[in-house]
Amino acid sequence: MKTCRRKWFARWLAACIAVVLGMGMCAGLPVSAAYENTYTNTGNQRADIVAVAKTQIGYHEGSLEGTTNSSNNYTKYNVWNGKIEGGYRYAWCHAFVSWCANQAGIGTDIVPKTAGTSTGRSFFVNQGTYRQSAANGGSYVPQAGDIIYYGSGSSPSHVGIVSDCDGSTVYTIEGNYSNKVGTRAINLSNSYIIGYGVPNYKGVNPNPPKWAKVTLDHYAWMAGETLTFNLSSEGGVAYTVGIDTENADGGRTRIDTHDTRDTSYSRSFNNPGKYSCYITTYNEYGLADSERIYFEVYDKKPENVSVSLDHYGWMLNENMTFTCSSVHGYAYTIGIDDANGNRIDTYDTTGNTYTRSFSTPGKYSCYITTYNGYGYADSERIYFEVYDKKPENVSVSLDHYGWMLNENMTFTCSSVHGYAYTIGIDDANGNRIDTYDTTGNTYTRSFSTPGKYSCYITTYNGYGYADSERIYFEVYDKKPENVSVSLDHYGWMLNENMTFTCSSVHGYAYTIGIDDANGNRIDTYDTTGNTYTRSFSTPGKYSCYITTYNGYGYADSERIYFEVYDGKPTNAKVELDKDSYYVGEELVFRCSSEHGYVYTIGIDSEDGGRTRIDTYDTKESSYTRSFSKPGKYSCYITTYNGYGLADSERIYFTILPSPGDLNFDNTLTTADAVLLQRYLLQERTLTQSQWQTADLNADGTVNGFDLALLRQKLVG
Incomplete structure (x- = not known):
């Protein structure tokens, strides 16, 4: 009898609280006459x-x-x-x-x-x-x-x-x-x-998609290599990707159909052969198909390699197009030699053509090398001739490319067969500020306004004209700033080459200083470039900073620290701040080790056996993610360098449902309140997990007080 009274009281209390809170939620807001919403919705x-x-x-x-x-x-x-x-x-x-x-x-x-x-x-x-x-x-x-x-x-x-x-x-x-x-x-x-x-609005988009397109970065791939199909459309909300084999008899066989709302789809192919792909994009009003693209998957090195020209005699400066072909070739290196066998041009391309002209008459030859992941193959050499002459090998240069205000700089011009030069200097906006004609090969001037500038030259003779490449330089009026030195990473193997990269604003040259762990200077290097490469034969901890300068003064970078090691990683460890988290809460896995270069983080579910749910590779010392499903989990890391691997101990943690999220949809809504109210009115039951998340005040009982707390969360 007492139990019945307690149940009756719990129901009465829940109903009263619901009425009171409901009255609060239904209270209307004052209407602003000045900014009242006068619009009538259309749907x-x-x-x-x-x-x-x-x-x-x-x-x-x-x-x-x-x-x-x-x-x-x-x-x-x-x-x-x-x-x-x-x-x-x-x-x-x-x-x-x-x-x-x-x-x-x-x-x-x-x-x-x-x-x-x-x-x-x-x-x-x-x-x-x-x-x-x-x-x-x-x-x-x-x-x-x-x-x-x-x-x-x-x-x-x-x-x-x-x-x-x-x-x-x-x-x-x-x-x-x-x-x-x-x-x-x-x-x-x-x-x-x-x-x-981009909300999933209703009553929107009365038109079907207008077009669809699928592309690949290139169209020849190795077996097992990952291809990414890039998907695009106008008006489409999702895609169906269809991939077919192109059969020898002219027919096609469907091997893959993939539905996605993403704008890309990645997969590999284990079987060599010719394939095609097209996509269908759609919305609730209709469909649109793309054009079909064709590609090939191969499992052997290139063959049947050739390079050709339309003909084999050319006028001076006439554009000629070298056409490359092969079976299974992924990319080409085109080599062009003069009559003496000297290399005059090497060009790399993933296309199958290369267009250029020649400004020196003479006899030439060309051959190509093509390659893929399985090997290389050369073509036969072809021979051609170029007639007549005009200026060639035109260039303009400066001693360096950062100058002080009012400092004299000398532009040096050079060419083969050039008779005279027109020197053009432009500001950063492309406005011409100086044009100078000379039959000499130098031009000296200074600049009274700081800024970025560029220059190119035109040379000519009685047969024609030729332009140089444009060069860029800067005129400054203050000492260097924003100085920094960096490495790709900060743990290196013994005798491994590392490149120090220097940068600054207005710096003319750099002095690079490297110290050991005791602060003893072991290397000082001066350069007008922006990189310095060296290796270390002694393991230990080191640091580096740079000084850059110009005519206005000096500036130092922050010091960076790095280590050179001669053994495999040790003391691998992964940590979390606590043992339990809620669904949707971010966890930061912190990785540490001695001499570890990179980390592989493995996360497993421990519910009903161990199942891998996430593997993440990183050079960073932390990995952040959340979990959408409650349960028990574990994690360990593997770190490695050129000498070997090391594993951490496994750590364990628990993901709890969000308090009040009875339907486990990761969002607190009125649907959760309805579930709890129906339970209190004995209209439905709760699972053990639902009961635990319904106990918002953690008093070991689910009652009207928990419903009140849930409603308070819903109203903010």
């Missing part, structure tokens, strides 16, 4: 969110009405979003985006309700609908209704709604833009843009 969510945002342009933080000129972050959008740390005065750019989505009838499964830019960006990343900006290596062109994220790398600091894009400039409506709702026009390549959330 085209992509257009509706933009139209709603336009009704808010000019709204200023400081009051619910949006007419107060203040800078206190108080807005109706934050009031709608809910309190954070007990108040409404927080950065509101993403709250504005979420409010507009809500007003447009867009659910939080499409655009999240949040005030956090990182939370918003992560939502689209996890959905697979995040696109990198041009500055981050992406090629996506945004469209109206996309969510634009600003910041640095993968760290957002501001957000807005795309209202339009003309292919080069994106136009936006943004909350918290100079303390108000404002508009912006920004170039697509601007580094401030880090990416775009």
